[in-house]
Amino acid sequence: MNVEDRYLRSVERRLRTIAPEQRSAVLDDLRGHFADAGDAGRSVDETIRGLGSAQEIAERAMEEFGADASASDGRAERAWRLLQGAAVATAIGIGALAALITPVYSTQTEGGSIGGTPRTTTLIEMNGVWVLLVALVPALITAVPLVLPRAARAVAALVCSAVLTVLAVVGGISLGGFFLPTALLSWAAVIVWTRLRGSGFTRAWRFTGAVLTALPVTALLSGAFAAGAFSLQPGAWGIIAGVLVLAALIALGRRWAGWLLAALGLAIMIVAIASGELLTLMFIWIGGWWLTIGLAHAVATPRRR
Numbered sequence: 001m002n003v004e005d006r007y008l009r010s011v012e013r014r015l016r017t018i019a020p021e022q023r024s025a026v027l028d029d030l031r032g033h034f035a036d037a038g039d040a041g042r043s044v045d046e047t048i049r050g051l052g053s054a055q056e057i058a059e060r061a062m063e064e065f066g067a068d069a070s071a072s073d074g075r076a077e078r079a080w081r082l083l084q085g086a087a088v089a090t091a092i093g094i095g096a097l098a099a100l101i102t103p104v105y106s107t108q109t110e111g112g113s114i115g116g117t118p119r120t121t122t123l124i125e126m127n128g129v130w131v132l133l134v135a136l137v138p139a140l141i142t143a144v145p146l147v148l149p150r151a152a153r154a155v156a157a158l159v160c161s162a163v164l165t166v167l168a169v170v171g172g173i174s175l176g177g178f179f180l181p182t183a184l185l186s187w188a189a190v191i192v193w194t195r196l197r198g199s200g201f202t203r204a205w206r207f208t209g210a211v212l213t214a215l216p217v218t219a220l221l222s223g224a225f226a227a228g229a230f231s232l233q234p235g236a237w238g239i240i241a242g243v244l245v246l247a248a249l250i251a252l253g254r255r256w257a258g259w260l261l262a263a264l265g266l267a268i269m270i271v272a273i274a275s276g277e278l279l280t281l282m283f284i285w286i287g288g289w290w291l292t293i294g295l296a297h298a299v300a301t302p303r304r305r
Helices: 003-014 020-039 044-051 054-064 066-100 124-127 130-135 137-149 150-171 175-197 203-227 234-251 255-275 280-300
Strands: 102-111 118-122
Touching: 003 044, 003 054, 003 203, 020 044, 020 054, 066 130, 066 137, 066 175, 066 255, 066 280, 124 130, 124 150, 130 137, 137 150, 150 175, 175 280, 203 234, 203 280, 234 255, 234 280, 255 280
Parallel strands: none
Antiparallel strands: 102 118
């Protein structure tokens, strides 16, 4: 990389908060200056001295495009707070409900007979009230970036997201596994905040979101085809069809489709935790998956005028 390329790269880094087309205009103008200087026989170093430092160029551009940059940064800030706040709320809700009402199945039977019914108890009944405090630790971890200074946000958010992921993976099918949706939302907050402050989300991102939305449904249908079993309830087929429609709408950039998908994911999580069935954790993961994709799409997609 030569001196001119390093200079342009440095300017580009300092212009992350302005609109992509404005950033491109500034860089194209600078390239024009370098080309003209080369034709006139001036060196690159001499041209840079005449233009000013990368920081000076960025400051002049920010003055010219300041309003748009401020609006872009404000939108990124609102999106990040909504997603990070959703991650905290999800951690609190899942932690409390998992400890208080989700049944834990036992191999013992009531009455001591083989024909008895399975004995169940909740985590808090089995381990005491301290388990509720343990269950709320992920919520405290997720809340850390919200209270730190903005300068420390990026590093703190990445570290907290990584810690939550480790807790969810190590926890597996135990209590830790319940917090995978919290980790997903925390990562989504970091990605959305970074992209909105930079070049934004392109059509490729929307198509990726649509594919990820349809992934659990296509996996379920593939398994059904492979097993030759199609005994799903009518309500399940309705959800499958609805999710595929929402995936298509997300690919088309419809903002409200994200809100609907997030609402569906949240409803599935609540029903799964309250029911306490054997597949509770799987449905919590699927619900958290759709909640994350839906919210990320909704807050990252601009309103249609």
